[in-house]
Amino acid sequence: MIEINQLKNQLIVSCQPVTDGPMDHVDIVVAMAKSAEMAGASAVRIEGVENVRQVAKNLHIPIIGIVKRDLPDSPVRITPWLEDVSALAGAGASIIAFDATHRTRPVPIEALYQQARRLGVLIMADCATLADGIAAAALGCDFIGSTLSGYTEETADQPMERPDLELISAFAARGYRVMAEGRIRDPGQAVAALQAGAFAVTVGSAITRIEHITEWYRSALAEAARGRASA
Numbered sequence: 001m002i003e004i005n006q007l008k009n010q011l012i013v014s015c016q017p018v019t020d021g022p023m024d025h026v027d028i029v030v031a032m033a034k035s036a037e038m039a040g041a042s043a044v045r046i047e048g049v050e051n052v053r054q055v056a057k058n059l060h061i062p063i064i065g066i067v068k069r070d071l072p073d074s075p076v077r078i079t080p081w082l083e084d085v086s087a088l089a090g091a092g093a094s095i096i097a098f099d100a101t102h103r104t105r106p107v108p109i110e111a112l113y114q115q116a117r118r119l120g121v122l123i124m125a126d127c128a129t130l131a132d133g134i135a136a137a138a139l140g141c142d143f144i145g146s147t148l149s150g151y152t153e154e155t156a157d158q159p160m161e162r163p164d165l166e167l168i169s170a171f172a173a174r175g176y177r178v179m180a181e182g183r184i185r186d187p188g189q190a191v192a193a194l195q196a197g198a199f200a201v202t203v204g205s206a207i208t209r210i211e212h213i214t215e216w217y218r219s220a221l222a223e224a225a226r227g228r229a230s231a
């Protein structure tokens with residue numbers, strides 16, 4: 001079991017390649033995670049049981065493990081099954097994150113929580129709304145994450161060009177151990193998340209998804225070029 005306070009005010013790097021992209025290979029995930037560790041990340045967030053197993057063999061910092069699934073009858077993607085929780089713990093994740101939103105789901109949040117508790121791992125609730133966080137904290141989840149704000153029907157009006165600092169502050173105001181996650185694109189936004197009361201900050205795309213970063217630059221340049229053409 002890890003000491004929770006070792007993550008306080010720290011950076012967690014999510015090493016999740018774009019699905020089926022050229023970087024979606026276990027050895028690349030391990031290399032990304034190792035690079036993040038060497039540069040001072042305090043933990044990594046890893047998707048997929050085999051990726052978690054290989055990263056655990058090669059790194060010394062804690063792993064937040066998830067499994068993503070596309071289910072036919074539920075919008076819940078992150079660690080939906082009890083078997084996912086068990087497999088992630090068996091592969092070496094010391095924190096397991098699951099979708100804690102109140103949507104149609106195959107397994108109740110309480111059951112996922114109990115399974116993770118039985119296995120002795122820490123628990124992160126990936127939330128979209130304040131109500132999700134309140135329920136997850138009442139259950140006893142160790143980390144309340146802003147991960148899913150903007151990615152559910154209920155939060156579809158959330159601005160997608162910045163993190164949800166309002167949700168982070170609302171969680172923090174209630175005394176939760178908040179993991180700021182989702183759309184943190186630069187060090188200034190990571191600092192703003194800490195200032196909003198986050199316990200730790202997870203950054204994914206802005207560090208590990210070349211496809212997304214390239215597209216941000218490409219579209220910014222294209223827009224600037226259109227502006228110059230019409231001036």
Ligand SMILES: CC(=O)N[C@H](C=O)[C@@H](O)[C@H](O)[C@H](O)COP(=O)(O)O
Nearest residue numbers: 014147151182183184203204205206
């Ligand atoms: C919504 C969803 O499925 N989020 C996923 C959760 O694991 C990942 O795709 C994100 O990359 C991660 O949360 C980090 O966020 P960002 O990449 O914006 O720094």
